[in-house]
Amino acid sequence: MNKMENREREAGGRLFTVLEEDGATRARLGVLRLGHGDVLTPVFMPVGTNAAVKAVSHRDLEEIGFDLILGNTYHVYLRPGLDVIRGFGGLHGFSSWNRNILTDSGGFQVFSLAPFRKIREEGVSFRSHIDGSSHLFTPEAVVEAQHVLGSDIMMPLDVCTPPGITRGEALSALETTTAWARRSKKTWLGLGPGAGKLFGIIQGNFFEDLRGRSAQEILELDLPGIAIGGLSVGESPDAFRGLLAGTARMLPKEKPRYVMGIGTPGYILDAVENGIDMFDCVFPTRIARNGCLFTGTGRLVLKRAENHGADLPPDPGCGCPVCKRYSIGYLRHLFKAGEILGPMLATYHNLYYMKSFLDKVRESIKNHSFAGFKKDFLSAQSGER
RNA sequence: GUGGAUGUAGCUCAAUGGUGGAGUCCAAGAUUGUGAUUCUUGUUGUUGCGGGUUCAAGUCCCGUCAUCCACC
Numbered sequence: 001m002n003k004m005e006n007r008e009r010e011a012g013g014r015l016f017t018v019l020e021e022d023g024a025t026r027a028r029l030g031v032l033r034l035g036h037g038d039v040l041t042p043v044f045m046p047v048g049t050n051a052a053v054k055a056v057s058h059r060d061l062e063e064i065g066f067d068l069i070l071g072n073t074y075h076v077y078l079r080p081g082l083d084v085i086r087g088f089g090g091l092h093g094f095s096s097w098n099r100n101i102l103t104d105s106g107g108f109q110v111f112s113l114a115p116f117r118k119i120r121e122e123g124v125s126f127r128s129h130i131d132g133s134s135h136l137f138t139p140e141a142v143v144e145a146q147h148v149l150g151s152d153i154m155m156p157l158d159v160c161t162p163p164g165i166t167r168g169e170a171l172s173a174l175e176t177t178t179a180w181a182r183r184s185k186k187t188w189l190g191l192g193p194g195a196g197k198l199f200g201i202i203q204g205n206f207f208e209d210l211r212g213r214s215a216q217e218i219l220e221l222d223l224p225g226i227a228i229g230g231l232s233v234g235e236s237p238d239a240f241r242g243l244l245a246g247t248a249r250m251l252p253k254e255k256p257r258y259v260m261g262i263g264t265p266g267y268i269l270d271a272v273e274n275g276i277d278m279f280d281c282v283f284p285t286r287i288a289r290n291g292c293l294f295t296g297t298g299r300l301v302l303k304r305a306e307n308h309g310a311d312l313p314p315d316p317g318c319g320c321p322v323c324k325r326y327s328i329g330y331l332r333h334l335f336k337a338g339e340i341l342g343p344m345l346a347t348y349h350n351l352y353y354m355k356s357f358l359d360k361v362r363e364s365i366k367n368h369s370f371a372g373f374k375k376d377f378l379s380a381q382s383g384e385r
Numbered sequence: 386g387u388g389g390a391u392g393u394a395g396c397u398c399a400a401u402g403g404u405g406g407a408g409u410c411c412a413a414g415a416u417u418g419u420g421a422u423u424c425u426u427g428u429u430g431u432u433g434c435g436g437g438u439u440c441a442a443g444u445c446c447c448g449u450c451a452u453c454c455a456c457c
Binding site: 048049050070072075102105108113155160229231232233258259260261263267279282283284285286287288290338340342343347 | 411412413414415416417418419420421422423
């Protein structure tokens with residue numbers, strides 16, 4: 001038994017254990033022990049909004065090797081409704097997924113999708129983006145909803161804000177987020193030890209001192225994990241990096257750290273470098289559906305005319321079944337022809353790419369060579385990252 | 386053969402006698418706690434052809450060609 005396995009075993013019942021630290025950077029390798037199995041970190045979580053990761057099957061996700069995916073309280077609450085999910089014993093039974101699920105609270109979705117939202121002390125009222133019906137999310141109801149969903153990790157209702165708001169507005173959102181986190185914790189404690197783990201979410205918009213205050217207030221609650229929210233909402237990459245580094249430094253080492261809503265490989269490298277353990281993002285799957293693939297040398301836009309008839313694998317260095325079987329020219333044809341197989345194959349590849357990318361990230365941390373890995377990775381990317 | 390209808394962007398179609406547009410296609414870009422079929426931007430014209438009327442014609446008139454429909 002090697003050193004890593006030993007330390008993993010010693011982790012016992014703890015939710016999170018750091019197995020290895022890079023040393024030169026703040027990057028670390030860890031393991032999350034969740035209700036549906038262990039998850040090695042840093043980890044990328046595909047987003048399965050409607051109890052499905054768009055364009056791929058659960059069998060595909062298992063085949064690629066994902067053991068933690070996202071679900072959305074907001075979406076499945078609206079459709080099919082919590083009663084239906086309850087009838088199946090939760091999201092796992094409903095979607096036939098036996099590995100872990102993290103559910104988002106709906107705070108971001110109300111912010112980004114629902115019209116006519118109104119935030120009050122009690123909670124947030126909003127209109128459904130599907131049928132316009134009126135609803136109220138309170139912190140208590142959202143924790144209870146995620147308990148019905150059977151989430152392995154649940155997120156509290158928070159107030160997510162866009163860049164460019166005033167300090168006063170940011171402060172108000174932060175205070176509401178903290179108050180809601182306290183109420184969420186109280187409800188969560190009432191669920192008993194079998195419930196999923198509740199994380200805290202740090203807000204504070206793009207004001208460094210407010211981020212600090214939010215971090216302090218959320219950390220005081222001593223929840224199992226900490227998320228950095230309110231990033232990747234339209235700010236510049238520099239603003240993202242600066243705020244991420246500042247916020248991450250305030251977080252305790254022993255807890256899993258989760259940056260919500262990223263990312264691209266480049267963003268993930270920045271986050272890992274700052275000691276972040278978890279990420280989720282629609283980006284890899286969304287751009288896949290629009291015909292864009294991640295490759296070892298940058299993004300490949302399949303629909304470009306230059307790819308017409310190209311008899312080459314999409315990413316020569318990729319071992320995924322799509323790259324081994326199909327040509328760029330064929331994939332381009334599928335997109336130009338509007339065939340559903342195009343988005344399916346592209347999504348499979350991008351998820352495979354993200355999974356193997358994070359495998360390599362963890363390997364480099366284990367070897368204490370993360371900085372070199374990051375540098376080599378970025379220099380190999382000819383275009384955007 | 387007779388009667389009628391229609392000819393406008395590659396395609397499907399708009400446009401009171403007054404600077405020829407839209408959708409689609411094609412091309413480029415966007416996308417970060419979800420948006421497949423989305424968004425943004427761009428290229429594309431001897432208005433079938435030839436005359437005439439008019440200050441001005443895709444539009445009105447004549448001829449001609451093509452296509453479609455109906456009827457002998």
